[in-house]
Amino acid sequence: MSLAQRRILLGVSGGIAAYKSCELVRRLRDLDAEVRVVMTEGATHFVSPTTFQALSGQDVRVSLWDAQAEAAMGHIELARWAERIVVAPASADLLARLAHGLADDLLTTLCLASAAPLYLAPAMNQQMWAHPSVQANVDTLRQRGAHLLGPAVGDQACGDVGSGRMLEPHELRDALLASFGNGVLAGLxxxxxxxxxxxxxxxxxxxxxxxxxxxxxxxxxxxxxxxxxxxxxxxxxxxxxxxxxxxxxxxxxxxxxxxxxxxxxxxxxxxxxxxxxxxxxxxxxxxxxxxxxxxxxxxxxxxxxxxxxxxxxxxxxxxxxxxxxxxxxxxxxxxxxxxxxxxxxxxxxxxxxxxxxxxxxxxxxxxxxxxxxxxxxxxxxxxxxxxxxxxxxxxxxxxxx
Missing domain, CATH: 3.40.50.10300 (CoaB-like)
Incomplete structure (x- = not known):
């Protein structure tokens, strides 16, 4: 199985599950995918951009106000470059901003500016995931064509057990692989x-x-x-x-x-x-x-x-x-x-x-x-x-x- 030369834009929002996204980059790169990473400001408090840069072999973008990158309309170039956008983890805050069409940072701007299919891997406390406002936002995003990957049920960093755990990196990798029609059961x-x-x-x-x-x-x-x-x-x-x-x-x-x-x-x-x-x-x-x-x-x-x-x-x-x-x-x-x-x-x-x-x-x-x-x-x-x-x-x- 291969993702050779497939262009995947990984968005990382703020949450403890951001550490799993490092492994996701490795698994995607193992299948020869091209991976570029965009982080929210909050995500940098959990994982350093330097880590993602080393794993992806590409510069990591955080700010919409990067003068050097935006001199050539870098966010538009990234939006056009991506064949798939996957946000992992997708926090409750990010889901809310996407559902309401906000573009107040680089990641949400890219999601609005790109025609690439959008895949969201929610990660949050089980009570937060169950909240009616979060579920309403998820329903809105689904209706607009976003693909929800998870969440899974299991132990959470806060000590709770329930739905809200981010899918494992290999599960996210397999979902992206299948999205290109490369799965062993494609068409069945x-x-x-x-x-x-x-x-x-x-x-x-x-x-x-x-x-x-x-x-x-x-x-x-x-x-x-x-x-x-x-x-x-x-x-x-x-x-x-x-x-x-x-x-x-x-x-x-x-x-x-x-x-x-x-x-x-x-x-x-x-x-x-x-x-x-x-x-x-x-x-x-x-x-x-x-x-x-x-x-x-x-x-x-x-x-x-x-x-x-x-x-x-x-x-x-x-x-x-x-x-x-x-x-x-x-x-x-x-x-x-x-x-x-x-x-x-x-x-x-x-x-x-x-x-x-x-x-x-x-x-x-x-x-x-x-x-x-x-x-x-x-x-x-x-x-x-x-x-x-x-x-x-x-x-x-x-x-x-």
């Missing part, structure tokens, strides 16, 4: 299901499982970064929609997920079933809360839920099918049996329990297909998802030759 429609399903017992109780949805959401983000048009069908999770997702469909039950996936699959080239779909549901759902009676037991009669992968496999024409097998034991035998029994093109098997799989930040997978297998060692789920998508793309191309 990918459908991904993620998260658990809940089956109601009564208005306050349900049967569910411990899936957090992180692996499926990471796979969706990786597929979008690889150039795919991604539809994400999500069970009940508290995760922000990953950057680049074209459509998100929220469901609760297995039946709802089955219906949503089968409808969306008609336009999909690849389906990745990362959701932990419940196998059973109560036959009867009480309209009122069930009451406990001393000494009395409660019996639930369960019915089997529809099988999404089996339903798709039974169709004459169906997407390239990737299943998941989360097992506590005999992982290989169960996964290979599921691969054959359901007629899948590939299956990703993982052991759950003891800190692996569900409710964990990292995972490990073994991929199986008809005549091969590969192990993906334990890694953070975003990195593991990137590897998964690369193998899915490779197998998809091999079967479509």
């Amino acid at each position: 429609n990918v459908l991904i299901s993620a998260g658990p399903t809940y089956e109601d017992i009564d208005p306050v109780r349900f049967i569910g499982n411990r899936s957090s949805g992180r692996m499926g959401f990471a796979a969706a983000a990786a597929a979008a970064a690889a150039g795919a048009t991604v539809t994400l069908v999500a069970g009940p999770v508290s995760l922000a929609t990953p950057s680049g997702i074209t459509r998100r469909i929220d469901v609760r039950s297995a039946a709802q997920m089955h219906a949503a996936v089968l409808e969306a699959a008609a336009q999909a080239d690849i389906y990745i079933g990362a959701a932990a779909v419940g196998d059973y549901r109560p036959q009867d759902v009480s309209a009122t809360k069930l009451k406990k009676h001393d000494g009395a037991s409660l019996t639930l009669r369960l019915s089997e839920n529809p099988d999404i992968l089996a339903s798709l496999s039974a169709q004459i024409a169906h997407p390239f099918l990737v299943g998941f097998a989360a097992e506590t034991h005999d992982v290989a035998s169960y996964a290979q049996g599921k691969l054959q029994h359901k007629g899948l093109d590939m299956i990703a098997a993982n052991q759950v329990g003891s800190g692996l799989g569900f409710e964990a930040a990292d995972n490990a997978l073994t991929l199986y297909w008809a005549d091969g297998a590969v192990e993906l060692p334990r890694a953070a789920k975003p990195e593991l998802a990137r590897q998964l998508i690369a193998h899915v793309a490779e197998r998809y191309r091999a079967t479509r030759r």
Whole structure:
């Protein structure tokens, strides 16, 4: 993969996440991109312009009132030079100024003066990100064609945990790479299901499982970064929609997920079933809360839920099918049996329990297909998802030759 001679203007606004942008410059330069950096005054309090100059090999601009640069209308030259403008981090203040069309420093002036696509990587405290005014500004920018990259959910410098964390440099790099149509899934429609399903017992109780949805959401983000048009069908999770997702469909039950996936699959080239779909549901759902009676037991009669992968496999024409097998034991035998029994093109098997799989930040997978297998060692789920998508793309191309 390459960004050779692609011209990327990196804007850096004030925030602790500015240190990550140094790594972003390195990763872009590793792919032979030309990178020029423009910083706000606030950003210089976190990282020195000298650092970015050394990493990019180019002069760094900070002030709109640089007499030498502006003698030749330098800000216009930069605006015309850029093929992509990415602002990372994009602070709440910068988002507000862009949303209101202000041009009171060099970076905002360039964003207004350039016809290049604008990519914004927000970074701020989770409460700030959730504020209605910030969300209104984000909506305005989206409507005007800006591309939002993130934010991610995780630990923050202030000690909070939540949405507002800037995406990692490799994720930003991959998004920029995909924007030029260089992704391994460019031109393909990918459908991904993620998260658990809940089956109601009564208005306050349900049967569910411990899936957090992180692996499926990471796979969706990786597929979008690889150039795919991604539809994400999500069970009940508290995760922000990953950057680049074209459509998100929220469901609760297995039946709802089955219906949503089968409808969306008609336009999909690849389906990745990362959701932990419940196998059973109560036959009867009480309209009122069930009451406990001393000494009395409660019996639930369960019915089997529809099988999404089996339903798709039974169709004459169906997407390239990737299943998941989360097992506590005999992982290989169960996964290979599921691969054959359901007629899948590939299956990703993982052991759950003891800190692996569900409710964990990292995972490990073994991929199986008809005549091969590969192990993906334990890694953070975003990195593991990137590897998964690369193998899915490779197998998809091999079967479509």
